[in-house]
Amino acid sequence: MGRSDGYRTFPTSVRKQILKRDNHQCQVCGRLGPERGGNIDLEAHHMQEEPELIDRDHPDNGTTMCIPCHHLVTHRTTTDDLPFDIDDVAAEVNLLYKDIEILVYLYEHGPATTSEIREATSGSARTSIIERLWTLMSIDRDVDSLDGPLIDKDLDTDEWGYPDDIGRTVRGRIPDNEEELVDRLRDELLRRLLDAGVSRSTLALFFGRSRRATFYISKRAGAVRVPFDDDDHPGALMDEDEFERVVDGMGRLFEEIGSK
Structure with a gap:
């Protein structure tokens, strides 16, 4: 199926x-359909x-949006409105209009x-x-051209900003309590299983979260980066190779379940 605009x-x-x-229901603004x-x-x-692991028209590559939100997301934004040059970033990732708004506002x-x-x-x-x-x-x-986050989150104030404006970052912090x-x-496990090709719908069911929630959970895990045992965090949590073996084992398990 196609449209006249290509x-x-x-x-x-x-x-x-x-x-x-x-x-x-629109997964961006929450408005309901007829x-x-x-x-x-x-x-x-x-x-x-x-997408690398599924067909372009696979349901897992789709999400529901109302027409206004769909137009906003697919609008080809440029970095002309930004007060600094991030052409290298824009060349490697698809910045949304919302991203430009956020970056300009924080600047x-x-x-x-x-x-x-x-x-x-714009009220998302x-x-x-x-x-x-x-x-x-x-x-x-x-x-590859970035050696740190584009924006950061302050551990003490819970505010977002550019790294130079942030006091203590949440990135790499070892949580104080066991529940956190x-x-x-768990967030990091979900992120790595998604990267390994396990379907989003399967993981939503397994982790007891909505499919929509898996998007920001995986992004949060990529941003926070739980520290593993390395030179900077000796004895922090567990060896990353051990964690990766857990991911591999669960990935194979999901694959076996899916083949039955």
Whole structure:
């Protein structure tokens, strides 16, 4: 199925499957489609144009968006509005319009809370804003020219800002309590299993979270980076090779379950 502007949409049957899975609700702003009494038309958005592990039109590569949010996300933004040069970053990752808004706001106003950023930008759902903030903080995983996060989060104030404006970063911190430590390790496990090719829907079911939540959880894990036992964190948690063996074992288990 295609459109006259050259943008290839999901096949109708897959589109219906995605909208039904997401309960006919925009996953960005939360507005409801007609099937649930809303008055906004919904579309299925390709999260990746060229996914490596699944077909482009696989349901796991799709998410439900209303037409305004879909237009906002697919709008080809530029870095012209930014007061600094991040062309190297923009060349390697697809910065969304929302990302540009966040970066400009933090540059002009300094560190800010999630709520302040949400109010100052174009009114996306809180979950969507949090996901973009964690994405910007974890972006140095994907951009070789960056040797640190594009933005950071302050451990003491809970504010977001540029690294030079942040006091104590949340990155690499060993949690003070056992419950938070378990949460961080679970987040990292989810992130690595996604990278290993386990489907998002399977992991959402396994971890008892919504499929939508797996997006910001994986980005948060990539941003926070739980420290493993290394030269900088001797005896911190566990050896990273041991953790990777756990990931490999669980990945094989999910693969075996899926083949039955």
